[in-house]
Amino acid sequence: MAAEHPAYPVGLRLTGRHTVVLGGGQVAQRRLPALIAAGADITLISPSATPSVEAMADAGELTWHRRTYADGDLAEAWYALIATSDPTANAAASAEAERHRVWCVRSDDADAATAWTPATGHSEGVTVAVLTTEAKGRDPRRTAAIRDAVVEGLRDGTLVAPHHRTRTPGVALVGGGPGDPDLITVRGRRLLAEADVVIADRLGPRDLLSELPPHVEVIDAAKIPYGRFMAQEAINNALIEHAKQGKSVVRLKGGDPFVYGRGMEEVQALAEAGIPCTVVPGISSSISVPGAAGIPVTHRGVAHEFTVVSGHVAPDDERSLVDWPALARLRGTLVILMGVDKIGRIAETLTAHGKPADTPVALIQEGTTAAQRRVDATLATVAEAVHTHEVKPPAVIVIGAVAAMNPVHTD
Structure with a gap:
């Protein structure tokens, strides 16, 4: 019937x-x-x-x-x-x-x-x-x-259904990916949609913040008052303070939290304060931005390894922990983050220790976003190229034979 x-x-x-x-x-x-x-x-x-x-x-x-x-x-x-x-x-x-x-x-x-x-x-x-x-x-x-x-x-996270009774206050350390909001992980986007407070980095996927409900408090990490604290200490204290108020807090970072993101410093501070913390890995700009620009960091017969280096400290700075002479001897790909203003001295150091001056270099600014642009050079010309083309951070620098590769187009 x-x-x-x-x-x-x-x-x-x-x-x-x-x-x-x-x-x-x-x-x-x-x-x-x-x-x-x-x-x-x-x-x-x-x-x-x-x-x-x-x-x-x-x-x-x-x-x-x-x-x-x-x-x-x-x-x-x-x-x-x-x-x-x-x-x-x-x-x-x-x-x-x-x-x-x-x-x-x-x-x-x-x-x-x-x-x-x-x-x-x-x-x-x-x-x-x-x-x-x-x-x-x-x-x-x-x-x-x-x-x-x-x-x-x-x-x-596109369908927002936050927890209420069973939600445990704490902090989620979320890697937002290289910039394109579609490249955040599924879990990261869901936690972002459920947050009460979001403390965001400048390099995080900003477009996602406009999707948050009106009640969510969004805090620009760069604008947290430092007072007697250093910037990172102030951020740590803000995370702890909001979590202790019983709120669900998301620390939104660009790329991956543990790739030059000081993520472990925040995890350690939260652990010392007894605050539960969830780490959500993100897509690192070190591989995704070159990929978005058509550059593979490895390629059969061309590069069997790639090395990611922070360029925020110049090679001749006593604070540098990088073995630049050893990097000059490597035959694979060198990916440099946060190195736009130091690339001249980096190129000089690499060539001084044996890296050929005609080694291809690619600079990708604002990778994966609508403003992405690529500038090609060599170790000999990269400093001038940065000045001529007005390359600004954030930019990922790729050094090696893969930077000269181009996709093969067939009809």
Whole structure:
């Protein structure tokens, strides 16, 4: 009998409860994992089964009776899935389920069933179940598409559904990627959407901040008052202060938190204060920006290694921890971050220790953003190129043969 009213949605708690599955084909193969995960006591009745279903039986996840359906099989069941290839057996089993008041799903005739299986998905402890409101005109593909859209939205943060009762205050150290807002990780975007406070770096993906709800407090890390503290200490104190107020705090950084991002300093400060901290890795600009400019940091037969170096301290500065003579001897790719204003002295040092002066150099400014531009030079000309083309930070500098490579275009 076709339903005249929409189905009533409900979640079945089947742990330890007898569940009968008739048929061991593809339908059972798709539905059984969820029943197993629900802890159901499953009896499979079918003369044959797919290899995957047979493996479930061999693993002890269900009891398999290798025969066809017989009247009485559903007498003690709480829930039944009818999915055999025999319409007569399906109808008989459905009638038995009705007599014994067993909720029953039929794969061959939804109108004759007493229950329907929704399209389900999971995200962070939440089960999303989408159900067509009536039997007539059911559209499983649309139902699945809605399910996928909701789950994806929850995962990537575009569908904002913040925790309230179960949320634990603390700090999430989120790597925002190289600049393009689409290049933040799914987890990072979701945590950003759930935040009460966001303390953001200048190089973080700024476009994401405009998507935040009005109640979210956004703090520019560069504008935190320092007082008697150094800049990093002031940022650490701000993170601790907001977290101790019971708020969910996101520290949004550019690139990856641990690649020249002082992320570990913040993690250590939070640990000393007893504040829980989650670290969400980000896509480092050291590989993503060259890639966006068409430069592979490694390539077969050209470069078998790449080295990432901070250029914020010049080679002749006593604070430098870099072995520049050793880098000059390497045959692979050298990627320099934060080195625009020091590139002249870096180039001189590398050539003084044996790096050929005609070694290709590429400078990529504002990589992965709409303002991205690339300037090509060599070690001999890079200092002049920076001045002539007015290259400004942030820019990633690539030194090595890969910087001269260009994609091969074919028609």
